[in-house]
Amino acid sequence: MPVIEVLETIMLLLGGLGAFLAGMEIMSESMSRLAHGELRRMLNKTAGNRFAGVGIGAAVTMIIQSSSATTVMVVGLVNAGILTLFQATAIIMGANIGTTITAWIASLGSLDVSVFLLLFAVVGVFMKMLSKRENIKLIGDTLTGIGLVFVGLSVMSSAMDPDLHPEMMGVIKEALEVVKNPFLLLLIGVVATGIIQSSSAVTSIVVVLATSGVLIGGTGDGVYYVVIGSNIGTCVTALLSSIGAQPNARRAAIIHLLFNCFGAVIFTIFLLCWGWFGTSFQDTVLNVIFPENYQFQIAFFHTLFNVTCTILFLPFAKGFVWLANNLLRSKKGEASPEEELIAHPDERLLRNPSVGLAYLYQETGKVFAFSMDTLDKAFNAFLAKDTSVSQSINERNGEIAQMSRQEVAYLVKLSANSLVMEEEKTISSLHYVLNDIVRIGELADNVTKYTGHYVNDGLHFSSEFLEMLKEMYAKIQKLYGLSREAFEKKDFLKLREVDALEDEIDNERRRLVQAHIQRLNEGKCQPQNSSVFINLVGNLERAADHITYIAHSIEQNQ
Structure with a gap:
């Protein structure tokens, strides 16, 4: 295999990933600024209503395009005493649902309409250059971000195109499809997300690989274990951000980890049991809903995982709070944020x-x-x-x-x-x-x-x-x-x-x-x-x- 082909593929893949992440960041920043006061008002409306908390967590994450950022924000608000652990639990569950939109966006890269979405970047740049109104400029930034996301997806797809790089893709396909062990695939998802610090990016890469005909773990449900693992890996960001914070803030990060780990255990057992009947969940269910469209199957599974986990665990939100409190017990004489005069600015x-x-x-x-x-x-x-x-x-x-x-x-x-x-x-x-x-x-x-x-x-x-x-x-x-x-x-x-x-x-x-x-x-x-x-x-x-x-x-x- 020519060295130049290897370097070209790696550079295209990294460049595409960079454009994708930059687009997500620009889109997140501009949408956050467009909704500046709404984010605050939404978070203030949670009160004791767990369903409102889930909806708000999902909405905020869709706006800022990052469940990690939402969870880190929640950790900060708990640290400041603005949110209770119960409120934080519902918002964290909602954030997991909100992050699934990225996989759906990535799956659009396989459609013909993605060519037109690339033009959003150009339209957005001109809107920002020509308009003097702040809101129009922010809309322009949002369109630029969307355009860059699809530029990144397009470049990554080119890097993975078997017609352009047949030898390289043959090696990649063989290496990724040979991994069959579900627990190893879970670990790949955890580690990859922990390194990149974005489950959205990992899921999008999995979608791009599927577009190129490369399914991690081969046919069957292998790729879905990676998606499950990415949901555990995304907890790393919140856990790191909680270091040195108030005990309740650390408990919020623990709740995020517990929620995703329990969900991962349930879905891993579910997929393994389904496989014992001689067929895969993909062939039996997903392929019926989205025939031969692996990109949409992955996006759908990601959504199914997070929505199902939320439905299962939301009634036990107080149980998660109790468990987190017992895993991280309060020390004698420890002051809560509400009892303190003022927390250090978070x-x-x-x-x-x-x-x-x-x-x-x-x-x-x-x-x-x-x-x-x-x-x-x-x-x-x-x-x-x-x-x-x-x-x-x-x-x-x-x-x-x-x-x-x-x-x-x-x-x-x-x-x-x-x-x-x-x-x-x-x-x-x-x-x-x-x-x-x-x-x-x-x-x-x-x-x-x-x-x-x-x-x-x-x-x-x-x-x-x-x-x-x-x-x-x-x-x-x-x-x-x-x-x-x-x-x-x-x-x-x-x-x-x-x-x-x-x-x-x-x-x-x-x-x-x-x-x-x-x-x-x-x-x-x-x-x-x-x-x-x-x-x-x-x-x-x-x-x-x-x-x-x-x-x-x-x-x-x-």
Whole structure:
């Protein structure tokens, strides 16, 4: 066999695979950006409905064209405490169904229509070059990705064409068809997928080989063991991504592995038992549905495997959660993501900016709550004349500053992605929000200093003044509740209530200061009280301003 023919075949095969994977990546990226907010909203709708979870997992995977990416995203969301293990289980099952679309796309490469699909790449490039509208450019990218997928399939098919490379294909066919052992074929699927990190790519290669007349494992059901193995191999990505994550995130990756392994065991036994009756599942069933069309038979089997496994295992979703919890038991004193103030910004979510941004938005709300709780503690300490909390408030401020720096660093990483305008505006607004949160913490620190003067200088404030101060702070707490609701739900109607209450607080500050000046003039108040009094009231009013700014940050996202 000429060396040049071997090199040409290898180069064509690798080049075709590269074009295929590049097309999948471009298509995934552009479709994700087109559906930017929808991915987040879909994942938020899972609640406790396992059927909704399956549908959402399938839909998200069809959009981003990668079950591995969906599972890694789910691991990240579980790590952040956004999804429960039960919700994650249903989404993972759905992701396995969603990934089957790639095999169907690959099987189209054998049809005459694939020639026209190649033109999508050219059409997509021109759409991106000539249009100024963001959505049209993204549609152009999607078409370019589809075109590249079929370019890759076409090139791989050329590499495997027995008419162009008869000797090479003869050797490949003999080598691949001689492997008959089902467990060895399973292992081939596992290893190949583990290396390429894409079950879609492995299944597509199997389809391309079938198009060229090469069936791994020869005639019969041999090729389907490879497909089953690829479903186990795809778990490697999620397992690797869960290293160093919260226990629940690692459990989500384990559930993915258990689901695919149990499915593989059932279908392997099923195919082996079918073969004992003297015929293969392919000849008896698949060849009847798609006569002599191996590409569609493989795509159909891939879909059948994942849909059947989901139907079988979905009723036992809680059982998978129980099993994962027992395989990876919680250590004593271990905090869940929900119990923690804030998880470290999860790098797994950077792949999909809209989901990563939604996660960070939620975490920012937690830091906002922590900052407000710090102000509450400082104010209550003032009323109680308690100077012992000063160190605690100072430490809390350090935590707030540290969390703010982590989130800013995460925002910078998110900004490096290709973003739509809405995401860019949200990132910009979050920078300002984090600054406001830090300022609230700093104002709480100021309040503890005034408490020190209050106690150490032997100052006295009347019960009337303290009651007025409590009334003002009660309004600040109510303002916080309205602002956080407006911020988290992006409720623009709440802004009117926020502004009205903030005006009341401003008026309250002026009323308090004027009343204090009047008491000074009447000799009812000591002059040395003025510094603490006016600064305390002023700092509380400024805290209300920052709380209001956070509510109004949602306007920057329009």
